[in-house]
Amino acid sequence: LLDHLHTDRRSPVVVENPTYPGALAVLRARRARLLAVPVTAPGGWDIARLTDAVRRHGPRLAYLMPDFHNPTGAHMDAATRRTTAALADRYGMTVLADETMRDLDLRTPPGTEPHLAGARVIQIGSASKTLWSGLRIGWIRAGAELVRQLRLNPLQAQLSPPPLEQLIAAELLGVPLPDLLADRRDRLRAQRDHLAGLLTATGWTYTVPDGGLTLWVRLGAGTSATELAARAAARGLAVTPGPHFAADRTTLTRHLRLPFTATKETLTRAVGLLRACSGSPETA
Ligand SMILES: Cc1ncc(COP(=O)(O)O)c(C=O)c1O
Incomplete structure (x- = not known):
């Protein structure tokens, strides 16, 4: 518009x-x-x-x-x-x-x-x-x-x-926003911290954000986010690789966006699957 x-x-x-x-x-x-x-x-x-x-x-x-x-x-x-x-x-x-x-x-x-x-x-x-x-x-x-x-x-x-x-x-x-959001914020905070905790064992780097819905993760050297996302997609997990967020479509190849909107159980499964797809040695 x-x-x-x-x-x-x-x-x-x-x-x-x-x-x-x-x-x-x-x-x-x-x-x-x-x-x-x-x-x-x-x-x-x-x-x-x-x-x-x-x-x-x-x-x-x-x-x-x-x-x-x-x-x-x-x-x-x-x-x-x-x-x-x-x-x-x-x-x-x-x-x-x-x-x-x-x-x-x-x-x-x-x-x-x-x-x-x-x-x-x-x-x-x-x-x-x-x-x-x-x-x-x-x-x-x-x-x-x-x-x-x-x-x-x-x-x-x-x-x-x-x-x-x-x-x-x-x-x-018309409902006061703090009332409407208190619950959602608490849940998102807990899910964000859970996801960050799961990622510590991966060696991937990220900054825990003060807000929003996603963690922006930098993968290890030599890991292509696009390939990892494709392998995860083949096993039923949708995550968006860095180049989708790049103005030129070709950079940010080692970045992956991980939402923390899912429940802790789902996040645990998702990170396990990502680690399996990335060949991480400690994979469950
Ligand atoms: C930053 C940002 N702006 C706008 C939108 C689009 O919002 P809507 O769902 O209302 O189309 C999104 C949705 O992902 C978003 O992340």
Whole structure:
């Protein structure tokens, strides 16, 4: 729906590397030229690289996930948010801040980072990660003029989910979020720690994220994430290898995204299977 923001096809679109494959798919379908800036865990965003890329290439649009970035789980500190918003103002770049994971803060107590906000920042979110993955209701928080334009866009009706689902989401959004999420956060925290514990014996490296739904794992030297994911898929386990998250599709070959959305029992089975597929000597 927001694609018309990217009208000047000569200017590139900034994406993080790695980034959410769904966003890559949309941008690729629109033949956008991608300008990738790295995000690492725990390092996060390299603001000097981002500034340099914006200055040199003049992108009009940037798609960023400042809150528990998918897949690394990194989150932007307040100063980097301010600098990013200022950069957008200065260079006339619209920032699409995807806040889909923002409420899945697993810190106790949750953090207090401000939203990535500013005159050129549009925030987008979804109920599907916080409330229920079957409830695919998204939203756009933007200035009144843009919202008015979007409501006039005929695609808006086609892209909107069914009214019943919208009503369910509207009802749920009236319930205080902390009440709604307390349980889910507790469960995710326990599952995240369980998964991290299972991985200690593998020799693979990762940073335990402060929020979100996934662990971003770096495999041992010489292990191809794509091959490992294919072997796991043949045995019934679906995991997504690093190149799916890479703007150029070819890098991040040693990375694997492991969700901790499953129960502890399932996670235990999944890691056992991954280790069996990777030829880890201590395999059960
Ligand atoms: C960062 C991010 N943004 C957006 C989405 C899409 O959300 P929805 O399920 O509402 O389509 C996802 C889903 O995986 C996501 O991880």
